[in-house]
Amino acid sequence: MNAPAYNFAYLDEQTKRMIRRAILKAIAIPGYQVPFASREMPMPYGWGTGGVQVTAAILGPRDVLKVIDQGSDDTTNAISIRKFFAKTAGVATTTSTDEATVIQTRHRIPEASLHQSQVLVYQVPIPEPLRFLEPRETETRRMHALAEYGLMHVKLYEDIARFGHIATAYAYPVKVNARYVMDPSPTPKFDNPKMDNCPALQLFGAGREKRIYAIPPYTQVVSLDFEDHPFEPYRFNAPCALCGAENSYLDEIVTDDKGSRMFVCSDTDYCEGRQAAGHHGALSAAPYKDKARGEANG
Amino acid sequence: MTTIAELPPGFVDKVLSAQSTFRSVMDAMARPGAVQRIVPMAGTPETMMRGTAAIALTLFDHDTPLWLDARMAESTDVLKWLKFHTGAPVIHDCSIVAFALISDGVLLPNLERFALGTNEYPDRSTTVILQVESLDSGQNFELRGPGIDGVATLQAAFKPFDLFEQLRFNETLFPRGIDVVLVADDAVVAIPRTTRVMSKGG
Amino acid sequence: MYVAVKGGERAIENAHRLLANARRGDQSVAEVSLDQISEQLGLAVDRVMSEGSLYDRELAALAIKQARGDLIEAIFLVRAFRATLPRFGASEPVDTGAMRVQRRVSSTFKDIPGGQILGPTFDYTHRLLDPSLAQGFVPEAPAVAEASTAPTPRVTDILGRDGLIESSPQAEDGASVGDLTREPLNFPADRDLRLQNLARGDEGFLLAMGYSTQRGYGRNHPFAGEIRFGEVEVEFAAEDVGFAVPLGSIELTECQMVNQFKGSATEAPCFTRGYGLAFGQSERKTMSMALVDRALRARELGEEALAPAQDEEFVLSHSDNVQATGFVEHLKLPHYVDFQSELGLLRKLRKEFAEASPDADAPDAMKEAAE
Numbered sequence: 069m070n071a072p073a074y075n076f077a078y079l080d081e082q083t084k085r086m087i088r089r090a091i092l093k094a095i096a097i098p099g100y101q102v103p104f105a106s107r108e109m110p111m112p113y114g115w116g117t118g119g120v121q122v123t124a125a126i127l128g129p130r131d132v133l134k135v136i137d138q139g140s141d142d143t144t145n146a147i148s149i150r151k152f153f154a155k156t157a158g159v160a161t162t163t164s165t166d167e168a169t170v171i172q173t174r175h176r177i178p179e180a181s182l183h184q185s186q187v188l189v190y191q192v193p194i195p196e197p198l199r200f201l202e203p204r205e206t207e208t209r210r211m212h213a214l215a216e217y218g219l220m221h222v223k224l225y226e227d228i229a230r231f232g233h234i235a236t237a238y239a240y241p242v243k244v245n246a247r248y249v250m251d252p253s254p255t256p257k258f259d260n261p262k263m264d265n266c267p268a269l270q271l272f273g274a275g276r277e278k279r280i281y282a283i284p285p286y287t288q289v290v291s292l293d294f295e296d297h298p299f300e301p302y303r304f305n306a307p308c309a310l311c312g313a314e315n316s317y318l319d320e321i322v323t324d325d326k327g328s329r330m331f332v333c334s335d336t337d338y339c340e341g342r343q344a345a346g347h348h349g350a351l352s353a354a355p356y357k358d359k360a361r362g363e364a365n366g
Numbered sequence: 367m368t369t370i371a372e373l374p375p376g377f378v379d380k381v382l383s384a385q386s387t388f389r390s391v392m393d394a395m396a397r398p399g400a401v402q403r404i405v406p407m408a409g410t411p412e413t414m415m416r417g418t419a420a421i422a423l424t425l426f427d428h429d430t431p432l433w434l435d436a437r438m439a440e441s442t443d444v445l446k447w448l449k450f451h452t453g454a455p456v457i458h459d460c461s462i463v464a465f466a467l468i469s470d471g472v473l474l475p476n477l478e479r480f481a482l483g484t485n486e487y488p489d490r491s492t493t494v495i496l497q498v499e500s501l502d503s504g505q506n507f508e509l510r511g512p513g514i515d516g517v518a519t520l521q522a523a524f525k526p527f528d529l530f531e532q533l534r535f536n537e538t539l540f541p542r543g544i545d546v547v548l549v550a551d552d553a554v555v556a557i558p559r560t561t562r563v564m565s566k567g568g
Numbered sequence: 569m570y571v572a573v574k575g576g577e578r579a580i581e582n583a584h585r586l587l588a589n590a591r592r593g594d595q596s597v598a599e600v601s602l603d604q605i606s607e608q609l610g611l612a613v614d615r616v617m618s619e620g621s622l623y624d625r626e627l628a629a630l631a632i633k634q635a636r637g638d639l640i641e642a643i644f645l646v647r648a649f650r651a652t653l654p655r656f657g658a659s660e661p662v663d664t665g666a667m668r669v670q671r672r673v674s675s676t677f678k679d680i681p682g683g684q685i686l687g688p689t690f691d692y693t694h695r696l697l698d699p700s701l702a703q704g705f706v707p708e709a710p711a712v713a714e715a716s717t718a719p720t721p722r723v724t725d726i727l728g729r730d731g732l733i734e735s736s737p738q739a740e741d742g743a744s745v746g747d748l749t750r751e752p753l754n755f756p757a758d759r760d761l762r763l764q765n766l767a768r769g770d771e772g773f774l775l776a777m778g779y780s781t782q783r784g785y786g787r788n789h790p791f792a793g794e795i796r797f798g799e800v801e802v803e804f805a806a807e808d809v810g811f812a813v814p815l816g817s818i819e820l821t822e823c824q825m826v827n828q829f830k831g832s833a834t835e836a837p838c839f840t841r842g843y844g845l846a847f848g849q850s851e852r853k854t855m856s857m858a859l860v861d862r863a864l865r866a867r868e869l870g871e872e873a874l875a876p877a878q879d880e881e882f883v884l885s886h887s888d889n890v891q892a893t894g895f896v897e898h899l900k901l902p903h904y905v906d907f908q909s910e911l912g913l914l915r916k917l918r919k920e921f922a923e924a925s926p927d928a929d930a931p932d933a934m935k936e937a938a939e
């Protein structure tokens with residue numbers, strides 16, 4: 069039988085070269101989606117194959133890798149990807165945002181500020197921000213070529229006409245370096261401002277859709293909006309029940325079948341770090357009771 | 367005539383040397399103007415600097431057509447070394463190549479003759495790897511653009527003297543354009559198409 | 569006191585152990601061997617090799633066993649392994665005209681040179697469950713005859729001699745063959761890449777697409793010109809040796825559909841071709857593929873392209889079952905961060921709705937959203 073033997077960081081060298089060339093082009097053309105010959109990976113499409121290929125192409129023995137999904141190091145897919153690289157590349161892994169040199173993420177940007185010696189690798193399901201307005205690749209490619217983004221503005225404006233504000237909560241489109249409209253991956257729009265002028269290099273990998281794109285460090289990233297309807301990041305208005313943070317993105321945890329719930333940081337490393345530093349939330353005790361509901365039933 | 371056995375060697379550890387070299391080039395491209403060092407060393411055929419050889423071994427293969435300046439193209443050592451270690455096809459038409467290797471800046475053709483990409487596929491452009499005299503002495507330059515926190519400074523000595531004037535065409539071409547990687551021995555600086563370079567203090 | 573969920577690592581390991589047990593099933597029942605899968609579930613192996621893009625019966629059988637008989641999962645396993653293999657180049661085109669034919673039927677002529685050969689087929693079997701197969705069935709020895717030495721030319725070649733069918737496009741000498749596993753697919757795609765995409769495509773998807781053309785969504789009046797199944801030689805032109813080296817033989821199914829073409833201002837009416845090819849015996853797949861291939865040629869032939877099967881981007885972007893299953897099934901992964909953001913938006917919208925229409929019987933926004 070043809071028994072398998074695998075290379076450092078799984079990918080063969082020819083594949084790494086191809087991905088590396090795509091990464092260089094992506095950095096040189098911020099926000100432009102570079103097509104690349106994505107390989108079948110030993111995890112399913114949709115599970116982060118694009119991010120995994122980008123990470124595999126850049127990772128070296130001196131790197132310290134952090135993997136998060138929904139902001140947490142402990143979600144099953146994050147664990148699975150972290151183990152994959154620990155096994156195939158023998159790299160050190162960490163849950164600390166600050167210690168990591170490469171951070172692969174799905175759906176969140178860490179709360180702690182990133183620094184110059186870091187690379188943030190995003191897993192991207194649908195890299196094309198115009199895809200839901202125009203399903204055809206030939207058309208969206210032309211629109212990017214001409215920087216013809218009217219359709220996107222029309223869509224956002226229709227939201228305003230209908231709802232009074234833009235009704236996009238995540239994967240909120242941005243414009244990179246005043247040229248390309250880009251999908252930030254399905255991060256909550258709360259995270260959008262962190263992409264702007266970020267000291268770390270941001271790389272985006274979409275495996276199934278075969279695209280790599282990038283935001284170089286210190287690059288302008290603007291969330292699309294209108295003068296009379298400026299972009300607003302959404303955050304549930306409560307402190308974290310565990311660490312008391314007032315400025316972090318929160319997960320809503322349903323604590324019983326009566327509608328009780330609590331809100332805690334989605335970034336587990338950030339939350340644990342704050343707790344270790346002596347910060348406490350209202351609830352390390354009683355679950356948060358929904359105020360509006362209480363009044364309504366009142 | 368050189369036999370394969372007499373060719374300067376490639377990387378000792380192909381996998382890790384390529385990774386390390388790539389990270390230097392990636393950092394260079396992500397932080398224009400900042401000087402990165404290439405650590406892993408390979409043998410170098412005549413006319414090729416250590417950094418250039420490492421980049422070639424890291425990024426070139428059968429899928430990357432190359433263009434060589436006249437001095438390199440005349441060197442059978444260079445041709446054999448590239449063919450043996452990378453397999454990259456050397457092409458005479460510089461308008462369709464993925465990379466151009468320039469051993470000496472006086473031999474650099476007009477940049478518009480390289481592949482500039484299209485508005486639909488701006489990535490289908492030539493990356494020019496240009497060997498220069500120095501990346502830590504010479505004239506002073508100020509750089510602005512993505513990857514740079516405000517202003518970066520670069521001190522460099524190179525030919526052609528009007529390289530950065532020529533590269534201004536990137537501004538109007540964008541997203542098409544030419545990305546340049548400058549190499550001086552083991553030092554590397556990248557000037558991607560988004561970078562604006564000004565001479566400092568005249 | 570609330571404690572965040574931890575211990576995913578143990579949960580994963582335990583789930584994998586449980587899977588290994590579920591895969592094995594009742595251990596008092598004999599384990600199925602790779603030979604048994606390869607010999608007795610041969611058509612499953614053929615499908616996994618075709619859509620997995622790797623001709624290796626043993627690995628395909630292993631994949632089927634590992635995947636508990638889930639063929640798309642097995643195809644995925646084979647693909648992931650294939651992706652790590654070095655690529656030396658493309659073989660010489662195989663000559664299906666010289667196929668050692670085991671089965672060959674044409675619906676366009678009653679008799680053809682070399683004859684119609686039914687071979688091992690479900691066609692004309694009565695679909696009655698056969699209890700005698702439940703255990704210990706020993707089939708009657710197959711009927712044998714002297715192998716025919718008569719050539720079996722392709723039916724489309726016979727039509728081609730009279731100019732009734734478009735000539736098969738010939739690639740330029742030395743032209744490289746596209747490979748969508750090495751270069752990302754761009755649109756519009758050339759036919760070599762389209763055919764590669766379809767050959768790797770999901771049988772069920774192609775079946776539905778091909779079927780839709782028969783029902784009028786892009787009708788192209790197909791006839792099964794010929795379906796043949798048998799062995800062909802594979803040769804590889806090695807640069808150093810200077811001639812083609814035989815690598816061995818593989819089993820293939822080939823289908824050539826013959827389709828109507830009304831002609832255009834510059835071309836006389838003639839028959840056109842749709843082409844299907846797959847590893848092993850895969851008739852449904854190759855026939856569907858041929859229908860879809862012909863449908864996708866609409867633009868090239870100056871036909872209106874309005875139906876789904878004629879839409880190149882639509883078909884080629886959704887044919888791959890490894891991609892499709894990954895993205896559909898990834899909805900199982902946690903999405904609570906996005907959901908939270910969406911929940912916040914929905915609450916806001918409902919609150920605004922309630923405020924704007926105080927008379928409406930608007931339920932409390934928070935309550936609805938929470939329950």
